[in-house]
C-alpha cells in the first residue's frame with residue numbers, strides 16, 4: 001500500500017473530525033512563523049550590539065535593545081505556549097477519536113464476515129489480533145505524528161527556507177540542496193528496511209499465536225511433559241525475530257551516520273558562504289547566526305525524516321493488513337431478502353458438493369430431504385461430513401455445487417438473519433463464551449425474563465447444579481465442566497425455542513443420568529419441529545424417524561432405522577459396533593441378576 005492509498009483509506013475516519021484538523025493546521029501555520037522569531041531576534045541582537053560596540057555607546061543604549069528583545073521573546077513564548085498546547089491537544093484528540101473509530105469499525109466489519117474468514121489458517125485468533133492491534137496502533141500514530149510532528153516541522157522548514165532565500169539566494173540554495181539528498185538517502189534506507197519490517201510483522205504474529213496456543217493447550221503440554229519442545233518452538237521464533245531486529249538496527253545506524261555527515265556538510269557550507277558574504281560587505285555579522293539558525297530549522301524536520309519515514313512505513317505495512325481485513329468485501333456474508341410468512345421446515349439438499357477453504361472435498365454430491373415434524377439422524381464415522389451438512393443448512397458456508405432448499409425456496413434467497421433466528425443449534429464444542437451463566441443462557445433470547453431463564457435451565461436439568469455454585473447464575477460459565485457447559489447450551493436453545501433444531505452430539509459430554517434427563521427434554525421439544533440430530537449414541541439414533549448414513553462425504557444409505565439396518569452396509573457395521581461396545585450381554589445379565597435378587 002502506498003501513501004496515497006493509505007490516506008485514501010484513512011480519509012473516512014479522519015473526515016468526521018475535520019474541524020479539529022482545520023484548528024490544528026491553523027495553529028501549525030501560526031506556530032511556524034513564531035518558530036522563526038528566534039533567528040530574526042538573534043540576528044537583530046548581534047547586529048545591534050555590534051553597532052553599539054563599534055559606535056562606542058554604553059550600557060544605557062544597550063538596555064533599551066535588551067528590553068525590546070526580552071519583551072518580543074516573552075510575548076512569542078507565551079503565544080507559543082498556547083499554540084503548542086492547542087496543537088498537541090487537538091492532535092491527540094484526533095488520534096484518540098480516530099483510534100476508537102478504527103477499532104470499532106473493524107470489529108463491526110469482521111462480525112459481518114462469513115465463517116470461512118474465521119476458519120482460514122491465516123486468520124488464527126492471535127495472528128488476526130496482532131494484525132488488528134498493530135494496524136490501529138501504527139495508523140493512529142501516523143495521524144498523531146502527522147499533525148503534531150510532521151506538519152509543524154515541515155511548515156517550519158518551508159518558512160525557514162523561504163527566509164533563507166529572501167536573505168540570499170545562494171544561502172537558500174544550500175538549504176534547498178540538502179533536502180533531495182536527504183530524501184534520497186532516507187528512501188534507500190526505507191527500501192532496505194521494508195523487507196525486514198514485513199518479516200518482523202510475521203514473526204510478531206507467530207509469537208502471539210504461539211503464546212495463545214500454549215495457553216489453550218496447557219493441559220496437553222503438561223500431561224505430555226512437552227514444556228521443553230514448546231519453549232524451543234518459541235525460542236526459534238525469538239531468534240529469528242532478534243536477528244531480524246538487529247539487521248534493521250544495523251541498516252538504520254549506517255544510514256543515520258551518512259545523514260548526519262551530509263547535514264554537517266550543509267552547516268559548514270552555510271558558515272563559509274555567509275562568512276564570505278559578511279567579509280565581502282554584503283551582509284552584517286548577525287547574518288551568520290541568522291542563517292545557521294534558519295538552516296537548523298530546515299534540517300530539524302529532515303533529521304526526523306527517517307523516524308517519520310519509519311513510522312510511515314510501519315503504517316503502510318501494518319495498515320496494508322489492517323485495511324485488507326476491513327475492506328475484505330468478498331468475506332461479507334451474503335443474505336437474500338426472502339422472509340416467508342410461515343415456516344414449514346422442510347429442507348431439500350440437491351446434488352451438493354462442498355469444499356472447505358483449504359480445498360478439502362467435504363461433501364460429494366449429497367442429496368437429502370429433511371422432513372418437518374420428524375427427527376432425522378445423521379450417522380457416520382468421524383470426519384464423514386455430518387457437521388458440515390449442518391454448517392451448510394445454517395448458511396455458515398455456501399455449497400460449491402448444487403442447491404439447498406427450505407420449503408421449496410433456495411436458502412441463499414432467505415434473509416440470513418431470519419433463517420438463523422429460526423434455527424436452534426447445539427454444537428459439540430465452542431458453545432460457551434466468556435460471561436456469566438445467566439448471560440450465556442440469555443443469549444438464546446435477549447429479552448427473556450429471569451423466570452424464563454430459570455425455566456430453560458430446569459428443562460436442561462442444570463438449574464439445581466447452578467444453585468449449588470457460590471455465585472449461582474452469575475458464576476463464570478467457562479469454569480463449568482464440559483457436561484455442564486453442554487447443558488447451558490441446551491438451556492439456551494430451549495430459551496430460543498426455534499422451529500428448526502440441529503443437535504450436533506448434544507449429549508456427548510454428559511454423564512448417563514444427565515443424558516437420560518436431557519433425552520427426555522429433547523424429546524419434549526422435538527415435537528412439531530424439524531430436528532436433525534448427529535449422534536454416536538444408539539438410543540438417540542434408534543429414536544430417529546429417518547436416517548442418513550454418511551461415509552467420506554457421501555450419503556451411502558438412507559431410510560428408517562430398520563430399513564438402513566437391513567441394508568447390511570455401513571449403518572449395520574456402525575450400529576453393531578456401537579452395540580458391541582456397550583457390552584449389552586453383560587449389561588443385560590447384570591440387570592437380570594439384580595431383578596432376580598429383588599424378586
Ligand SMILES: Nc1ncnc2c1ncn2[C@@H]1O[C@H](COP(=O)(O)OP(=O)(O)OP(=O)(O)O)[C@@H](O)[C@H]1O
Nearest residue numbers: 119356358360362381382383384385386387388389
Ligand atoms: N473448517 C474446516 N476447514 C477444513 N476442513 C474441515 C473444517 N471443518 C471440518 N473439516 C474437515 O471436513 C471433513 C468433515 O468434517 P465434519 O466435521 O463434517 O465431520 P463429522 O462427520 O461431523 O465428524 P465428527 O463425528 O467427528 O464430528 C473432515 O475431514 C474434517 O477434517
